Amino acid sequence: MNVERVALVAALLLVAGCVAITLCLVLARLIKDHAERRRQHVRSSVWRVVLTLGSGEGEEIDEAYAVLLNATPAQRKAVESDAFALLPKLRGDSRQRLSEVLLAWGGLRRATHSTTSRSAVRRCRGYYRLGVLAEPGRRDQLLRGLDDRDFIARRTAMLALGSFPDPRVVEKMLDTAAAEPRLRGDFLASIDRIGLVAAPGLREHLARALESRDERGARRGRLAAEALGLVGATDSVEVLEAGVADTPDEFRIACINALGALGLPTSIIVLGDQLDHPNPDVRRASARALGLIGAAHAVELLTAVLEDDNIEVARAAANALHRCGRPGQRVIRLSTIPVAREVQALTSLRAPA
Amino acid sequence: MARILVADDDVDIRELVEFKLSTLGHEIVAVNDGAAAVDACREHKPDLAVLDVMMPGMSGLDAIRVIRSDPALVGIPVILLTARAQESDVETGFDSGADDYITKPFSPRELASRVQALLARSR
Numbered sequence: 001m002n003v004e005r006v007a008l009v010a011a012l013l014l015v016a017g018c019v020a021i022t023l024c025l026v027l028a029r030l031i032k033d034h035a036e037r038r039r040q041h042v043r044s045s046v047w048r049v050v051l052t053l054g055s056g057e058g059e060e061i062d063e064a065y066a067v068l069l070n071a072t073p074a075q076r077k078a079v080e081s082d083a084f085a086l087l088p089k090l091r092g093d094s095r096q097r098l099s100e101v102l103l104a105w106g107g108l109r110r111a112t113h114s115t116t117s118r119s120a121v122r123r124c125r126g127y128y129r130l131g132v133l134a135e136p137g138r139r140d141q142l143l144r145g146l147d148d149r150d151f152i153a154r155r156t157a158m159l160a161l162g163s164f165p166d167p168r169v170v171e172k173m174l175d176t177a178a179a180e181p182r183l184r185g186d187f188l189a190s191i192d193r194i195g196l197v198a199a200p201g202l203r204e205h206l207a208r209a210l211e212s213r214d215e216r217g218a219r220r221g222r223l224a225a226e227a228l229g230l231v232g233a234t235d236s237v238e239v240l241e242a243g244v245a246d247t248p249d250e251f252r253i254a255c256i257n258a259l260g261a262l263g264l265p266t267s268i269i270v271l272g273d274q275l276d277h278p279n280p281d282v283r284r285a286s287a288r289a290l291g292l293i294g295a296a297h298a299v300e301l302l303t304a305v306l307e308d309d310n311i312e313v314a315r316a317a318a319n320a321l322h323r324c325g326r327p328g329q330r331v332i333r334l335s336t337i338p339v340a341r342e343v344q345a346l347t348s349l350r351a352p353a
Numbered sequence: 354m355a356r357i358l359v360a361d362d363d364v365d366i367r368e369l370v371e372f373k374l375s376t377l378g379h380e381i382v383a384v385n386d387g388a389a390a391v392d393a394c395r396e397h398k399p400d401l402a403v404l405d406v407m408m409p410g411m412s413g414l415d416a417i418r419v420i421r422s423d424p425a426l427v428g429i430p431v432i433l434l435t436a437r438a439q440e441s442d443v444e445t446g447f448d449s450g451a452d453d454y455i456t457k458p459f460s461p462r463e464l465a466s467r468v469q470a471l472l473a474r475s476r
Contacts (some may be wrong), residue, residue, distance in 0.1 A: 048372070055373040055461030086365045091458040 043078040046071060050083055061097060068101045076105050087132050097132060102224050108133055115141055122152040127153060131160025146176040155186050163191030170201035178219040191227040199233035222254040229258025237262060239268055239269045253285045260289025268293060272301040280310040287313060291320025296327045308338050318343040320351045355400035355472050356380045357393045360390035361379040361434065362408045372405060373461040374468060387411030391419045394426050406408055406435035430471045434459065
């Protein structure tokens with residue numbers, strides 16, 4: 001057999017291989033499209049029942065509930081993913097009933113199983129679904145998710161833990177977010193959903209951070225302060241005010257922001273003292289926090305900062321004065337300082353015509 | 354029966370609101386962003402609009418401002434349906450000209466009651 005013949009055979013084999021692969025891909029696509037069409041066909045009728053369960057009245061809901069409990073495996077498969085997506089958007093009875101249907105379909109078991117998958121996407125789906133169903137017995141599974149090897153799975157587990165109004169989840173969430181700053185936003189979003197239940201744990205961490213003064217503790221303390229402001233933990237004012245005195249600037253700013261978010265007029269004196277701090281970021285945060293409190297008592301303190309050397313501090317003071325009711329707005333109106341004129345101009349632009 | 358505009362980029366919410374309001378006999382015009390909501394208001398002249406706040410392109414708040422500044426649309430009652438539940442968000446919503454404000458997660462039955470009440474008041 002000469003070289004030319006070998007080349008010809010090889011080329012033919014290559015062409016045949018390419019054709020075979022193309023045919024396989026086309027076939028796979030056709031099968032997938034067919035399966036999707038079938039799923040859509042099955043889905044359209046069952047999805048209406050799910051929507052009835054989610055939005056109907058009295059007997060309609062009972063009927064929809066019974067129909068869904070008796071759904072065939074194909075019907076369940078066609079709507080399960082969409083039902084999991086719909087569930088967190090509902091409130092009240094509708095949510096409870098849909099959750100019961102998903103549990104009856106074995107959603108919890110499958111979600112738990114998914115969290116052990118080798119695929120990060122499946123683990124994320126598992127964590128997400130465990131969060132949606134919020135079964136207390138699966139709390140530890142989600143806490144283990146915070147140590148997952150993939151960031152996206154840790155993030156999903158962090159967000160899912162927001163469905164557990166349980167003080168026992170706070171410590172691990174705080175530790176994870178302190179060790180991995182890119183989880184900060186997700187941590188705060190979850191704590192916001194957990195609400196005041198998280199406050200005692202956060203307060204304890206903040207107090208501990210004030211004593212320890214190491215970098216990791218300071219990061220935990222900053223996050224705890226931010227979270228306490230977010231959940232409106234007004235009984236944490238004392239420890240937050242302690243955080244404003246004699247602490248590193250970033251820590252101090254977090255406590256100042258939290259005091260502003262809590263909005264208690266009793267914090268005005270502590271915040272007013274910080275308007276003389278050498279760091280402009282601290283002064284700006286204090287001015288902003290005083291604006292959030294918005295009390296007339298803060299007007300005198302803020303007026304003095306309108307001429308601060310740092311333009312951002314002065315601007316924060318002008319915006320804060322605008323939030324301090326008529327006395328503050330009067331100062332802005334009568335002032336000729338550029339930042340005050342700027343706030344006045346922006347206010348008139350925002351006012352309805 | 355009334356014509357109601359529903360604008361939400363979340364397909365689950367849009368389907369749910371559309372389903373609930375259509376079972377009450379209303380005609381629904383559904384769109385997925387603020388600019389399309391304004392266009393739909395001009396084209397269909399709905400009796401009421403349910404708008405999400407955070408949508409791609411033009412937000413629900415911007416859409417309300419456009420609706421309120423157009424003499425032909427100014428009277429359309431608007432309900433904001435949004436995940437933003439803080440006091441300042443609600444304040445901003447009402448300042449923009451919304452007639453009602455519902456936060457997500459929401460109860461479709463409560464939304465339907467508010468729609469009916471607002472329609473009754475505007476007639």
